[in-house]
Amino acid sequence: MGKPMQVARHWRHFREKYALIGGKCENGHVFFPKRPICPVCGSRNVEEYQFSGKGKVISWTIVRNPPSGFEYYRPYPLALVQLEEGPVVLAQLTDVEPDEIDFGMEVEMVTRKVREFDEDGIILYAYKFRPVLK
Amino acid sequence: MEKPVIIGVGMVPVGEHWRVSLRDMAVEALLNAMEDAGIDKVDSLYVGNMASGSFIEQENLGALIADWAGLGNIPAVKVEAACGSGGAAVQEGAKAVMSGLEDVVAVVGVEKMTDAWPSDATRYLAYAADAEWELFHGASFVALNALIMRLYMKTYGYTEEDLAHFAVNAHRNGAKNPYAMFKKEIKLETVLNSPYVADPIKLFDAAPMCDGAAAVIITSKEKAKELGVPKDRMVELAGFWRAIDTINLANREDFLTLKAARVAAEKAYKMAGVTAKDIDFFEVHDAFTVMAALSLEALGVAEKGKGAVLAKEGQIAIDGDYPIQTMGGLKARGHPVGATGVYQTVEAVLQLRGEAPEGIQVPDAEIGLTQNIGGTGSNITVNILRRV
Ligand SMILES: [Zn+2]
Numbered sequence: 001m002g003k004p005m006q007v008a009r010h011w012r013h014f015r016e017k018y019a020l021i022g023g024k025c026e027n028g029h030v031f032f033p034k035r036p037i038c039p040v041c042g043s044r045n046v047e048e049y050q051f052s053g054k055g056k057v058i059s060w061t062i063v064r065n066p067p068s069g070f071e072y073y074r075p076y077p078l079a080l081v082q083l084e085e086g087p088v089v090l091a092q093l094t095d096v097e098p099d100e101i102d103f104g105m106e107v108e109m110v111t112r113k114v115r116e117f118d119e120d121g122i123i124l125y126a127y128k129f130r131p132v133l134k
Numbered sequence: 135m136e137k138p139v140i141i142g143v144g145m146v147p148v149g150e151h152w153r154v155s156l157r158d159m160a161v162e163a164l165l166n167a168m169e170d171a172g173i174d175k176v177d178s179l180y181v182g183n184m185a186s187g188s189f190i191e192q193e194n195l196g197a198l199i200a201d202w203a204g205l206g207n208i209p210a211v212k213v214e215a216a217c218g219s220g221g222a223a224v225q226e227g228a229k230a231v232m233s234g235l236e237d238v239v240a241v242v243g244v245e246k247m248t249d250a251w252p253s254d255a256t257r258y259l260a261y262a263a264d265a266e267w268e269l270f271h272g273a274s275f276v277a278l279n280a281l282i283m284r285l286y287m288k289t290y291g292y293t294e295e296d297l298a299h300f301a302v303n304a305h306r307n308g309a310k311n312p313y314a315m316f317k318k319e320i321k322l323e324t325v326l327n328s329p330y331v332a333d334p335i336k337l338f339d340a341a342p343m344c345d346g347a348a349a350v351i352i353t354s355k356e357k358a359k360e361l362g363v364p365k366d367r368m369v370e371l372a373g374f375w376r377a378i379d380t381i382n383l384a385n386r387e388d389f390l391t392l393k394a395a396r397v398a399a400e401k402a403y404k405m406a407g408v409t410a411k412d413i414d415f416f417e418v419h420d421a422f423t424v425m426a427a428l429s430l431e432a433l434g435v436a437e438k439g440k441g442a443v444l445a446k447e448g449q450i451a452i453d454g455d456y457p458i459q460t461m462g463g464l465k466a467r468g469h470p471v472g473a474t475g476v477y478q479t480v481e482a483v484l485q486l487r488g489e490a491p492e493g494i495q496v497p498d499a500e501i502g503l504t505q506n507i508g509g510t511g512s513n514i515t516v517n518i519l520r521r522v
Pocket of ligand 1: 038110
């Protein structure tokens with residue numbers, strides 16, 4: 001279930017998880033999440049990069065037997081979303097019915113609650129993706 | 135460099151062992167292997183295990199198992215590479231022998247999964263994924279594999295039925311293996327009518343939660359002769375390697391190539407001096423049906439995108455050109471995660487000694503390959519075994 005003292009662990013990632021900030025190396029490669037060494041060229045000169053939050057669904061599933069801690073939300077859709085800048089992120093989809101999801105569906109990032117803990121009361125928020133409103 | 139040999143194997147039947155503990159299973163498998171090898175002591179122990187700390191609150195398995203098996207004050211450690219721990223432990227044992235530092239090495243793979251609640255077990259398995267960027271978002275291990283399966287079907291035009299053939303084949307073989315968890319044949323409809331766990335993966339596309347332990351004894355040819363092991367009881371570990379890929383599936387360049395398996399297989403083939411065509415049977419890591427297809431492609435048995443065709447056409451059966459999962463695979467024998475790679479090794483040894491159960495012995499098997507996946511393809515071991 002994870003231990004109660006999770007504040008620091010999650011706080012560390014709030015820029016990435018609330019704002020979808022990733023990394024960009026000196027040679028222009030962008031990636032998510034940010035890491036100290038560019039996974040494309042190996043450059044160690046990496047700075048923060050703000051993604052637009054727009055992307056499309058390239059694969060998805062409906063989680064019916066979730067890991068403990070997520071039972072309350074079941075069933076929930078989880079997808080690989082390719083951001084318009086290129087990198088792929090894994091995230092839950094929201095504001096969508098399972099049978100509406102399709103390959104190439106255009107989605108945009110929103111901030112949503114991901115999980116609550118009973119013991120310490122932390123509420124985790126992060127990016128999810130919803131269909132782009134037409 | 136002189137290749138090591140396996141001179142003893144042991145295992146316990148895979149299942150839901152409510153009355154038996156991790157240490158009991160591990161010790162039983164280990165003593166079976168030592169008895170099979172005709173020895174009463176070993177120089178060191180390598181334990182393949184994925185998540186004993188999570189499942190049963192027990193780490194330090196090296197000390198636990200060596201102590202309870204009465205092995206004395208030897209070196210003993212746990213080797214962890216997620217569901218690929220067993221295959222990796224075999225390699226660490228082999229390397230110890232090849233280095234000349236240790237003469238006779240025991241490797242035991244063990245996992246006790248049924249002491250945990252199913253949703254907790256699902257969580258522990260997801261620890262093999264990236265905790266911050268996958269499990270954080272509620273990804274189960276099945277879900278990550280489901281993303282791959284959906285993409286595989288879409289990219290190459292396969293249906294759920296096409297992949298279900300892998301499960302049917304595994305159960306057909308497992309039905310004849312007394313150590314398998316499911317000794318029962320199934321029909322395509324059984325797979326197709328089973329409920330979704332994470333669409334499009336259904337219950338029968340996935341390996342079960344279970345308990346098990348398997349063990350092998352590894353030594354040099356010279357030492358084996360000294361111990362009086364007859365040549366036909368030796369199986370050479372002719373080639374082996376392992377490699378990693380991105381731990382986070384989303385960061386992978388190509389979701390449908392098991393790059394780590396490709397790299398490991400190329401090195402292992404080279405070390406053994408063989409190609410995919412020379413292999414008589416393959417024990418691949420079919421934790422999910424789609425992983426069997428991707429594995430056959432990564433090992434060079436099928437072209438990219440054609441792995442599922444081999445299942446549809448029956449070429450993966452015992453009498454086919456590329457028999458796989460000869461004792462039931464992960465699907466039917468069962469997948470006690472950290473033990474799986476050692477079960478595969480034991481099964482390959484039995485095949486090569488001609489001691490496989492009736493109906494699932496691959497005729498005149500000379501060379502077998504085992505492939506053990508940790509994570510969603512992030513840590514993959516390939517071992518090639520050959521009759522001496
Ligand atoms: Zn770069």
